[in-house]
Amino acid sequence: MDAAIASGLQGLLLGFSHFEIGQALMILIGSLLLYLGIAKGFEPLLLLPIGFGAILVNIPLAGLMEEGGVLRFFYDTGVLTEIFPILIFVGIGAMTDFQPLLENPKIIMLGAAGQFGIFLTLLLALALGFDKLEAVAIGIIGACDGPTAIYVSSKFAPHLLGAVSVAAYSYMSLVPLIQPPIMRLLTTEKEKKIVMGAVKQPVSKTTKILFPVVVTVTASLVAPLGTPLIGMVMLGNLMKESGAVERLKHASENEITNIVTLLLGLSIGATMQADKFLRVETLLVLGLGLIAIGLDTAVGVLFGKLMCLLTGGKINPLIGAAGISAFPMSARVVQAEGQRYNKKSYLLMPAMSANAAGQIGSIIAAAVMLSVLKGMGIV
Amino acid sequence: MDTWTFGWTVAIIGMGGTMFVLWLLSLVILLLKKIFPYKAAEPGPAKG
Secondary structure, three states: OHHHHHHHHHHHHHHHHOOOHHHHHHHHHHHHHHHHHHOOOOOHHHHHHHHHHHHHHOOOOOOOOOOOOHHHHHHHHHHOOOHHHHHHHHHHHHHOOOHHHHHOHHHHHHHHHOOHHHHHHHHHHHHOOOOHHHHHHHHHHHHOOHHHHHHHHHHHOHHHHHHHHHHHHHHHHOHHHHHHHHHHHHOOHHHHOOOOOOOOOOOOHHHHHHHHHHHHHHHHHHOHHHHHHHHHHHHHHHHHHHOOOHHHHHHHHHHHHHHHHHHHHHHHHHOOOHHHHOOHHHHHHHHHHHHHHHHHHHHHHHHHHHHHHHOOOOOOHHHHHHHOOOOOHHHHHHHHHHHHHOOOOOOHHHHHHHHHHHHHHHHHHHHHHHHHHHHOOOO | OOHHHHHHHHHHHHHHHHHHHHHHHHHHHHHHHHHOOOOOOOOOOOOO
């Protein structure tokens, strides 16, 4: 009897006896993500479930990521199959208003320049010794678009999913800190003060409805492997603009997105097991992610300078920084920077156009990259 | 294919391809706006 009690009590201590320093560290990292999400408001919808998932998966003997474990089930069914990010794209499409872009389509090229950080970071990752597909997954942080980063990294480098996702979402929320110094450095005093005239070209409802269909067909023909990304965003947007399926649109931007965000966050957190996350390569991924967003901003502003030159000074290069996908945060940063140097400067609307272009640009860049990889026989 | 050939190929075609697709989309938008111009009397955007 005494032996039975002793072994029973021993069972209660098993968790402690198997608790390793790495797991303790990961629980602290998970708690830090919770702090950033709750106290600092950094992408709480994602960082809270990611942080908690990281804590759960590092409890010894809980087996949440082992065969049959609940987090393993979410991960296998939603992340490995790419279903979660795809469903999030439908919600994003249903929530996104492309009107600023449709009103001012010339700005769309800034949405391309804002993605160059993806490709430049890919080169940096290769230089640091990452293999080809890992470099692709790291570069995609530069899309500044969480679901795109998750989609690509889960496809090509699932072992980096945790680091890539944390980098993507953390840096997106740090855009107001990352972008301004780069914008100030790359523009002259005169450029910063440029006042942009209002471009107000109303758009017909027919154009708004046809836009998602035409974008899907056009972009998917050039980059067929990106069709799941482009198609789902545009499906969501079609539901929004058509006004014919309010229930579906409402479900996409609310119930579906909310449920999937929770499960996706937990699944990402579940990849942050101590033995897989506490590596030098994780730090490199976080560093390269920061560089990627910095490069996006720099190339966007430089492209803005080129447009400024070509238009005889009608475009304020600062709006180039909004060519990334962090919507509408980046546009607000541009507006604030413009006001800082010229109180009469209102850059919000052109910056919103560039930002909407960045949203499409990030998906197009990922789609193009997937198709190039397919063409090269890498995937 | 060696690493650098891969890297530069993806970077150059990737950047060029992204520019090209977005340029194509800007043309598509202009075309749509030309074919279906806004008329002041038409109903406003869908609510919600």
